[in-house]
Amino acid sequence: MNNRCWKLTLALVGVLASAYTEASFSRHMDDFIKAVKQVEDGDPGAEPVVVLRRLRRAAGLKDAFIQQYLGNADSNGPEMDAGLSDYISKVVQHRVTDDAREEGVVLTSDGTTVAVRPLLLGIEAGFLSKSNGRVRGLYQLTVAKDLNLSLRHSSPLTHRLGPDGCWDSLTSPQVFTLLDNPTLLTTAQVNGGMDGVVLGMEVSAKTRRPLNISSLLTEYYCHQLDKDRLDAAPRLISRRRRENFRGLLVPPVLVRQVMKSVEMQRRLNGQSKMEVKEKKQLVALLKEGMKDFVHMYMDCPPIIPRCMWGAEPYRGTPTNLSLPLSFMYIHHTHTPSQPCLTFQQCSADMRSMQRFHQEDRGWDDVGYSFVAGSDGYIYEGRGWHWQGAHTLGHNSIGYGVAFIGDYINSLPSQHSMGLVRDQLASCAVGGGRLVASFTLQGHRQVVNTSCPGEALYKEIKRWEHFGGIPN
The missing domain is CATH 3.40.80.10 (Peptidoglycan recognition protein-like)
Structure with missing residues (x-):
């Protein structure tokens, strides 16, 4: 087990029991999981959905689009430590700055970078589902809304998706800088969206619901390979995100989910329904743009820069x-x-x-x-x-x-x-x-x-x- 995962395991069993401030956490998934564990420990016995809502509330994720699918994040749980709340807000709120720095992302132990917002929203949607295999809003909350913006408004094609980026430090990452001109959908957002879909679908199964979020994330992001490598590894680990995502979703279905996202956004904005001609044009545009998405994130292997x-x-x-x-x-x-x-x-x-x-x-x-x-x-x-x-x-x-x-x-x-x-x-x-x-x-x-x-x-x-x- 690598050193960070070992330290994380110790933290999750209570060896590292001291309180953390925002400054003591890095932008590493292991540290984010420690923060989630601290939220869970602050409200013993709380259901995973309650913990996820507390995380959503701390991050300020309360726009109408999210609430349409997940409801209001208000809860009556214990007050969260100010430093912890500040850290969660900074890690979850996603944006790309003018100097090509991407915020709201974390480095994982396998060397990839993940946007936290779509990850958490997908997991919460999965917990709220009432039947296995049908998770309301799962794709809209994870990839569809952002994919719609990218495919509709980015030109030329090479600027629609990506890029990946680099961290200032791999041991205590704080700043993530993109390798190329920012787009409306970065690789970290896609990684987070894929993980949100995969884990959301997994927890929607009544037989697979974990006791807490920190354990779910640890199992997914911190699995240690044995001598047989990935051939004998569990299916549900981050290194398999692309193959798992590809197994859940085919491009025509994703186009339909993007269209549902567009229609929901229009309704929330008080706009009228699209005319038939406009809808057909948009579907054609999305189908064409989807080829780029499929090529980059479903056909191509994950490449470490x-x-x-x-x-x-x-x-x-x-x-x-x-x-x-x-x-x-x-x-x-x-x-x-x-x-x-x-x-x-x-x-x-x-x-x-x-x-x-x-x-x-x-x-x-x-x-x-x-x-x-x-x-x-x-x-x-x-x-x-x-x-x-x-x-x-x-x-x-x-x-x-x-x-x-x-x-x-x-x-x-x-x-x-x-x-x-x-x-x-x-x-x-x-x-x-x-x-x-x-x-x-x-x-x-x-x-x-x-x-x-x-x-x-x-x-x-x-x-x-x-x-x-x-x-």
Whole structure:
């Protein structure tokens, strides 16, 4: 278990029983869970919905749209400590400032960033449901309303969704800065919305209702992987958010939920119903824009940006690739020889590889385009646009994708192979970075090397797009 999760576990069983002030909490999910636990401890025996309403009241989430689905947040519970209330307000209230700082988001132990507001609203909607599988307002409160604004009012298409960002510190995060121009729907908002949908649906099941919110969040965000990696991990963990969300919702359903959000907002604003022609035009616009959402957050794998794993700057001036490319080359790292199971270990492995490539080999940067960990994530190397140093003589025509670990006698996890084989490849083709008829090859097919290991090489020979004559 990583150090933050261990400290969190101690806090939740009462070892860290001292009161916290707003200043003592960071913008880490573990610290937010501690704050939730403190709210729960202040009102022993309170039902989860009561705790969620207290959190909503402290955060000032009382607009008519939210109340339409969740009701009024007023309650007669004990008064909340001022410092705790201030912290909750700052962590839950979402906004993007003029200098591209995103507030109302927290860093999770798996290395991703989550907006807290849609997460909590989705969970509360789930607890309020009266039947399993039908949660009133779930999608409107989590993703539909924000998705409507983004798809309708952002132009060009590249500015509709994202971006991700970077924290000032991974041990005590306080400031999150976006990597690109702010949009109306950031990656952190989508992550929080997806988690709100997944957990909201889960708690709506009468057989799955947890005793408290802090335990639910700890179980979801702080699960420790074992040696079998994600293949044997529970379904309900944050590292599986995209596959869980994809399993719950298909694009046409999401379009309908967005339309319901639009209609509710119009009604609350005292506007008349949309004319048939206007409604058809909006549905067509949303269907077109939904392709971007599906590509970015359902087809593509989750990718950890360079700044999050602690990359050193590129040395010199990178060479831009001429897209789309025609090849994807598969590697294993050999050293590090073991799969990485946590964000912390995978990040350390990425930094180690970069140091080796820059210092020992004299390259400008880590050689690979992308690297697959066994923690459920792809790590950005040189990325989509910079030419790598992965496959001698072929760096300008293909992406180099490595699996962390030595795969002479064993295979990467099925989950990590699926991320590369299915999602990364699909993401590259759908985004115009790889041609649809691209060829996938092992490193050994074009360079005199044993890479990507005998076991992995035999495996990729069965993958779609595999081609070429091996050396």
